[in-house]
Amino acid sequence: MLDKRKFYIDxxxxxxxxxxxxxxxxxATEEAVATIxxxxxxxxxxxxxxxxKAFATYSLTSVDERIALLEKLLAIYxxxxxxxxxxxxxxxGAPITxxxxxxxxxxxxxxxxxxxxxxxxxxxxTLPNGDMLRREPIGVCGLITPWNWPINQIAxxxxxxxASGCTCVLKPSEFTPLNALLYAEMVHEAGFPAGTxxxxxxxxxECGAALSKHKDIDMMSFTGSTRAGIAVSKDAADTVKRVTLxxxxxxxxxxFEDADLEDRIPASVAECFNNSGQSCDAPTRxxxxxxxxxxxxxxAEEAGKAAKVGNPQEEGGHIGPLVSHIQFGRVQALxxxxxxxxxxxxxxxxxxxxxxxxxxxxRPTIFADVNNTMRIAREEIFGPVLSIIxxxxxxxxxxxxxxxxxxxxxxxxxxxxxxxxxxxxRLRAGMVHINGGPHRYGSPFGGYRQSGNGREGGIxxxxxxxxxxxxxxxxxx
Numbered sequence: 134m135l136d137k138r139k140f141y142i143d144x145x146x147x148x149x150x151x152x153x154x155x156x157x158x159x160x161a162t163e164e165a166v167a168t169i170x171x172x173x174x175x176x177x178x179x180x181x182x183x184x185x186k187a188f189a190t191y192s193l194t195s196v197d198e199r200i201a202l203l204e205k206l207l208a209i210y211x212x213x214x215x216x217x218x219x220x221x222x223x224x225x226g227a228p229i230t231x232x233x234x235x236x237x238x239x240x241x242x243x244x245x246x247x248x249x250x251x252x253x254x255x256x257x258x259t260l261p262n263g264d265m266l267r268r269e270p271i272g273v274c275g276l277i278t279p280w281n282w283p284i285n286q287i288a289x290x291x292x293x294x295x296a297s298g299c300t301c302v303l304k305p306s307e308f309t310p311l312n313a314l315l316y317a318e319m320v321h322e323a324g325f326p327a328g329t330x331x332x333x334x335x336x337x338x339e340c341g342a343a344l345s346k347h348k349d350i351d352m353m354s355f356t357g358s359t360r361a362g363i364a365v366s367k368d369a370a371d372t373v374k375r376v377t378l379x380x381x382x383x384x385x386x387x388x389f390e391d392a393d394l395e396d397r398i399p400a401s402v403a404e405c406f407n408n409s410g411q412s413c414d415a416p417t418r419x420x421x422x423x424x425x426x427x428x429x430x431x432x433a434e435e436a437g438k439a440a441k442v443g444n445p446q447e448e449g450g451h452i453g454p455l456v457s458h459i460q461f462g463r464v465q466a467l468x469x470x471x472x473x474x475x476x477x478x479x480x481x482x483x484x485x486x487x488x489x490x491x492x493x494x495x496r497p498t499i500f501a502d503v504n505n506t507m508r509i510a511r512e513e514i515f516g517p518v519l520s521i522i523x524x525x526x527x528x529x530x531x532x533x534x535x536x537x538x539x540x541x542x543x544x545x546x547x548x549x550x551x552x553x554x555x556x557x558x559r560l561r562a563g564m565v566h567i568n569g570g571p572h573r574y575g576s577p578f579g580g581y582r583q584s585g586n587g588r589e590g591g592i593x594x595x596x597x598x599x600x601x602x603x604x605x606x607x608x609x610x
């Protein structure tokens with residue numbers, strides 16, 4: 134059992150002001166693997182005070198100084214890469230192959246993207262009218278990160294904050310805190326000045342709200358559910374601080390009749406099931422042109438039956454468990470709702486896979502004959518569950534795709550490049566993937582509507598942590 138009760142505040146590992154132990158559960162075994170302490174508003178006050186003090190000097194550091202620190206952090210992360218992958222597998226249940234190839238890799242890719250972006254971003258420039266524009270760090274930042282891609286969101290918030298000259302307080306998910314504590318060790322080893330980065334474990338109701346409401350926090354960056362993002366925004370409103378949000382999604386995947394179905398359907402199913410479906414941008418609504426609907430359903434059923442559930446500690450392309458009993462219950466309830474609403478179960482269904490009595494494992498599930506009014510088509514399930522919906526025309530496909538309160542990602546499968554571009558332009562989503570085009574490090578990540586505001590990654594992610602100042606000089610004309 135790992136003892137991880139300490140917080141990282143002002144460059145030191147410190148005890149919580151009030152001990153409040155919480156076990157960290159391995160979702161594959163339902164057994165405790167570590168103990169953390171849950172913080173209080175008083176712990177947040179301590180961390181914010183350290184960050185505020187450090188900002189006075191760290192905000193004045195040069196870009197070259199910050200790049201040097203970030204490059205040290207990158208080298209340390211690469212050295213401890215396998216440790217990060219194993220940690221994420223232990224606390225999240227992501228299969229070790231997936232942790233190594235995807236979950237841990239983002240800590241390298243995003244950090245390199247921010248270093249590259251910082252080298253290109255102009256901190257001061259002269260506008261065409263002769264005025265000077267300066268980009269300056271916004272201040273002390275509160276960072277709240279989720280459990281599903283834990284180091285991904287930590288890297289997308291901590292790295293740009295420190296790169297921009299801000300200081301920060303991180304509250305990671307209490308379900309997956311161990312990777313965050315490991316990252317704190319790396320930041321410390323890299324030599325970032327005391328107080329620039331601080332970490333307090335805790336829940337949203339206590340520590341998250343204390344951060345969002347804090348008068349000395351200048352910006353909140355939150356990733357999680359839309360419901361929690363609304364709460365962060367309301368808490369932050371009284372102090373009129375900047376709030377950036379990366380929230381939920383219900384991403385459409387439009388399959389036209391001219392797509393390479395034998396290639397794109399199995400790939401689309403795999404993408405939906407990746408990370409056990411616990412991805413905000415997962416293509417969970419497959420919209421299929423009616424002329425190829427039966428063929429697509431057959432291909433999806435074949436791909437779904439081939440998907441395997443397995444032990445996260447074993448190498449391979451199998452699916453792991455969900456993160457917690459809470460998430461397991463939510464996914465089961467929505468699978469049961471799909472059955473009750475009359476959707477046709479092609480693969481999976483309620484209950485656990487055979488042979489997995491322990492752990493929060495679910496059966497990878499595919500529903501056919503879904504319509505966009507069903508709960509499984511409208512609510513974010515956050516599990517390996519795919520809904521297949523027929524359409525007739527391009528206009529109808531676009532209408533169904535946009536008929537959602539979310540707007541994070543969208544996917545298009547077609548052999549017609551002109552149609553791909555035409556449809557992409559009309560989809561109300563922050564990111565559109567055409568024929569399997571991947572998200573690349575350094576590109577902006579974020580969505581429309583209830584999927585959030587602001588963008589993460591590269592130069593766009595850096596700019597969210599900066600203020601723009603105009604300097605009007607007498608000789609501007």
